Amino acid sequence: MPPLSPTAVVTALRAAGCVFAEDEAELLLATARTPEELSEMVDRRVAGLPLEHVLGWADFHGLRIALEPGVFVPRRRTGFLVDQALAQAPDASVVIDLCCGSGAVGAALAAALGPVELHAADIDPAAVRCARRNIAPYGGHVHAGDLFEALPGDLRGRVGLLAANVPYVPTGEVGLLPAEAREHEPLVALDGGLDGLDVLRRVVTSASDWLAPGGCLLVETSERQSPTAVEAFSRAGLSTRLAVSEELYANVVIGVRT
Structure with a gap:
């Protein structure tokens, strides 16, 4: 299976209703270690999983906080x-x-x-x-x-x-x-x-x-x-x-x- 292009990632996220599709795509592309992992991450995000659960971390107060599915995502506020x-x-x-x-x-x-x-x-x-x-x-x-x-x-x-x-x-x-x-x-x-x-x-x-x-x-x-x-x-x-x-x-x- 050919790797997803950045444009394809943005298109998939936008079609799923992600308001900040370009920013999210950049994070997914930077985090995925293989084309297969990128495809899986995009699928999980398109299915509605919070971005932070897909990435495995959240940016909070200048720190990268490790996250896993089922854990409350820290809010910026x-x-x-x-x-x-x-x-x-x-x-x-x-x-x-x-x-x-x-x-x-x-x-x-x-x-x-x-x-x-x-x-x-x-x-x-x-x-x-x-x-x-x-x-x-x-x-x-x-x-x-x-x-x-x-x-x-x-x-x-x-x-x-x-x-x-x-x-x-x-x-x-x-x-x-x-x-x-x-x-x-x-x-x-x-x-x-x-x-x-x-x-x-x-x-x-x-x-x-x-x-x-x-x-x-x-x-x-x-x-x-x-x-x-x-x-x-x-x-x-x-x-x-x-x-x-x-x-x-x-x-x-x-x-x-x-």
Whole structure:
């Protein structure tokens, strides 16, 4: 079988509805090691698999994050959460990435902060396996389990930076997500309950037990949900503010243990 030409790759992707067909084709052509692999990658993308799952990696905050099928793809907007965390706690030495998925947030924080004690946790086995690959270069530890239950108890009261990219899509709106997300990413990483804030509330309720004095919790949410999320942070006794990036459509609630 003759190798696919760049034009043929673009044509196939465009016919499948890929809006950025030229850019995607360039990435596929650069990643494939053989003509057969390129053909397989194009077929998988045309079939609807997320580009990052096809490539085996995602570009996040300047890092190449390893991904595998079935793992939540880190969004570009979540880089805003990383930036806010670094601005809020530039000297943090104990960092937790909760609901870590691929471990992208933890890896980005560790890469920027330098040597830290890094822990990440997720309830999904595929995510835990993937996160271990991405966290390992920073000497981090990845734990399997439900939120704080997964973490070593000796972290209580010591955490300087707690990032939690919780699921926040309301249950009734999961079906409205793009097919790439709803068909190829785990429901547990998307569905945040009736109003989308169930997991956020659980994190906020327990966060102060784990944060050091002056420690910071950051959670991504939507513009619509942000007033309710801010209220939950404040009710938990955290000094709270909302950071917004209109360019990235990103909303991050920041709470500090006083």
